[in-house]
Amino acid sequence: MGPDPAVAAVRHAVRGALASLPPGAMVLAACSGGADSLALAGALAFEAPRSGRPAGAVTVDHGLQEGSGARADTVVRVLTGLGLDPVGSVAVTVGAEGGMENAARNARYAALDEVAQRFDAAAVLLGHTRDDQAETVLLGLARGSGTRSLSGMGSSFTRTCSTPERVATVLYQRPLLELGRATVRRACLAMGLEPWDDPHNDDPVYTRVRVRHEALPVLEKALGPGVAEALARTARMLRDDADALDELAEAAYADLTASEQAGPTRGGDGPRALVTLRLDGLGDLPRAVRTRVLRMAAIEAGSPPGTLAAVHVDAMDRLVTAWHGQRHVDLPGGLRTFRRYGRLLFGPA
Structure with a gap:
């Protein structure tokens, strides 16, 4: 008997991401301990050895909640139990510039950049799902910030990082971006992993939480099911358009500034x-x-x-x-x- 269909879907997505990376290269999963990133880590632990690649994981302790250090230690134990190596946690200090959400994101990526460079990782995998994509599109629509914003998150992106020794790029991949949150959570539970539900994910003080728990359900009720899938599909098409327009603009910019x-x-x-x-x-x-x-x-x-x-x-x-x-x-x-x-x-x- 094969694995649960949800587990098979997550493993298939991770397998596709690994196939695009150099043979034998280290891959890391960023894991908060939530259902999405735990399922990602579990699938990576299963797929990486079969593709001949070493795989590890890192969790970032933002220090924003009481007991966050102990929670990070628990996540590390779970990740180690999956067979991932190296595994560790990184504590960061979250500033206030641009709001707490933005500051936490910046601190998290800076920490992931540093770990990826330390272990010479070919990629860091992130657990964003199709539902996260839909929320991102709605937030971009509310800002009225154009095609690039409405195109949501890409399946991969790079960040340039500088150290005293070198300037390097870190590749990030989102293998679960075509899967719904419910499917990924079901996969997590089917793997026997117990996720941690961050209370911040239910706190209406955050705009994304209000989109998740208020705006999207209203749209589903008014327009019928499938709104998240439609928004994610729209983002994918707009990303293609935005990429094409950006290429034309870059060529025109080079010509007009020559x-x-x-x-x-x-x-x-x-x-x-x-x-x-x-x-x-x-x-x-x-x-x-x-x-x-x-x-x-x-x-x-x-x-x-x-x-x-x-x-x-x-x-x-x-x-x-x-x-x-x-x-x-x-x-x-x-x-x-x-x-x-x-x-x-x-x-x-």
């Missing part, structure tokens, strides 16, 4: 430009490509991506397509975009 990185503006009558775009050709681009080029230029000049909003991009776009002598656009990070001599320049305010 030989255009400027010193002082002509005649010394303006500030030094950090990034310069030729207006000739910029205005002819489709808006979806043009606004991406403008955003790229602003970020390259030093404007923080997290605070560069649609209102800034729209104002920059008007300097190109609806210019009536307006002088400049102020950008986050103390920067300014202005139009001079057939160029759009991005420099210090």
Whole structure:
């Protein structure tokens, strides 16, 4: 008799992720002790030896709840019992910048980056599911932040990390992104693993929790079942669109900035430009490509991506397509975009 269908589905997903990695390379699972990441760790412990790869796991203690250290120790014991090696926990200090959720995420990824580099891991596996994807899409929709935000989470991504010795990239994979949370939880229980249910996952102070327990159930009731699957499917299609548009924008940006990185503006009558775009050709681009080029230029000049909003991009776009002598656009990070001599320049305010 074969495994429970839910277990088979999770193992199949992990097997596919491992197949894309170099033979014999170390793989790590990030595990909080919740059902999703425990099922992921259990599947990795089963599949990695069969693919000839060493596999370990790490849990991050954010220190945000009483007894979090003891909980991390329990997770380590469970992961060790699965046969994963190396296994360990990392305690982090969560700051306050950008809100607790954002600060905790930043601290967690920094810790995972460090562990992955220490063990020269080919990839770190994350336990995000299709339901997490649906929640991410709804949150992006509420922010009104465009195609890239609505495309949700990718099945993989890389982070660049710097140490005194080297600059390295860490690959992260989300093998369970096409599986529903209920399936993954059933797999966890069928493996004989007892998950820990984080009380933060039910605390309505967090926007994602309200989306999970209030918004999505209302949509399911009003529109019928399958909303999470439809949102995840929409995210996948929008990601393809966003990737294609980004490629076009990168090519256009390279063409419009070629030989255009400027010193002082002509005649010394303006500030030094950090990034310069030729207006000739910029205005002819489709808006979806043009606004991406403008955003790229602003970020390259030093404007923080997290605070560069649609209102800034729209104002920059008007300097190109609806210019009536307006002088400049102020950008986050103390920067300014202005139009001079057939160029759009991005420099210090």
